[in-house]
Amino acid sequence: MLLELIKYADNNLIKMFSRICLILLFIFTTGLYAQQSGTLYGTISSFDGTNVTLPIEGAVITITSGSKFEYSSESEENGSYVINNIAPGTYKIRVEMGGYKPAEKSGVAIAANDSLKLNFYLSGDSYTTDEIDIISERFKQAQNDMRTSLMNLSPRTSKTLPGAGEDVLRSLQSLPGVTAPNDYSSQLVVRGSGPDQNLIIMDDVEIFNPYRLYGAFSMFNPETLSEINLITGGFPSRYGDRLSAVLDVTNKEGNRSRNITG
Structure with missing residues (x-):
């Protein structure tokens, strides 16, 4: 029994001595590394x-x-x-x-x-670049077009306008005096009037419900349109009795010289 106690005590002393040696070695090497480095x-x-x-x-x-x-x-x-x-x-x-x-x-x-x-x-x-030319195409209304307060939006602009999502109605919301009922709707509020007071026509045909996904997007595809005109006031009598604005959308003409066979 006594021999077992002595053996147990010796093992504990050896473990304690090993731990002390490891700690001293760590402190010595850390201090030596710090002394061998600069700032x-x-x-x-x-x-x-x-x-x-x-x-x-x-x-x-x-x-x-x-x-x-x-x-x-x-x-x-x-x-x-x-x-x-x-x-x-x-x-x-x-x-x-x-x-x-x-x-x-x-x-x-x-x-x-x-x-x-x-x-x-x-x-x-300083940074220098080659000459940069910025070219803008201004919309010119025809002389025989008697519509007033006419704003034109090119289909290409509708595709590239940031935040519009390539949607025609959302692109029109960037024009002066045009907004939306909320951030999730593509409906148009022109000069404070409601969306139901707007007339929307495509190729001279009235569109009663041009909205999709509960009003989040419109039915118009910029790729198939040739002209987008918004009349915000003073529109001719041929457009009817709407109080707010008229959106006149025209589709591209098809190619009649080519036939599709299949």
């Missing part, structure tokens, strides 16, 4: 050619050795940056920020237990 710090500021202006936040600082990437950091709100635990050696430091010309310094030596201060000053970068 790079400084500030990143803008430079207008005459004097330093404002600190730059978010500039990317990269440290490379030859073609190998080593360390990276970003500047703070006040333009400062700190990169710790850098192995001793000679590096190339590069600073990049959108809208500024990159700056770099080669042959920067960082020694063990050394804190090297390195400030960078970035100058603004």
Whole structure:
């Protein structure tokens, strides 16, 4: 019994001694690594050619050795940056920020237990492009067209207008004085009148219900239309007794010279 107790105590002492050795080894190696590394710090500021202006936040600082990437950091709100635990050696430091010309310094030596201060000053970068021509086609109403308050929307615009979903009625909601009852409806509210006070015709035929999916989309396909006209007031008597507006949609003419066989 006594021998078993002695053996048990010896095992516990061995385990405790092993744990103490591991802890001491960890502390020693950590301190040794910290003593064998350096630190790079400084500030990143803008430079207008005459004097330093404002600190730059978010500039990317990269440290490379030859073609190998080593360390990276970003500047703070006040333009400062700190990169710790850098192995001793000679590096190339590069600073990049959108809208500024990159700056770099080669042959920067960082020694063990050394804190090297390195400030960078970035100058603004200008971008030049070739000449850009913006061409607009203005809608011209025919002389014999007596309709007033006429607004024309090309089918191509209906397809490319952001947020319209290639829907004709939703595209018309971007015009002045035209809106929708809510965000989920394609119905038209023109100058405060209700959707039921609008007249919608396609190829001179009145469309009583041009809405689909409970009013979320319209039945008109921009690919098949040649003209979209919205008359918001003063429309001729041939359109009837509607109080608000008239939407006149015209389809493309088919090709009569080609026959489809199958």
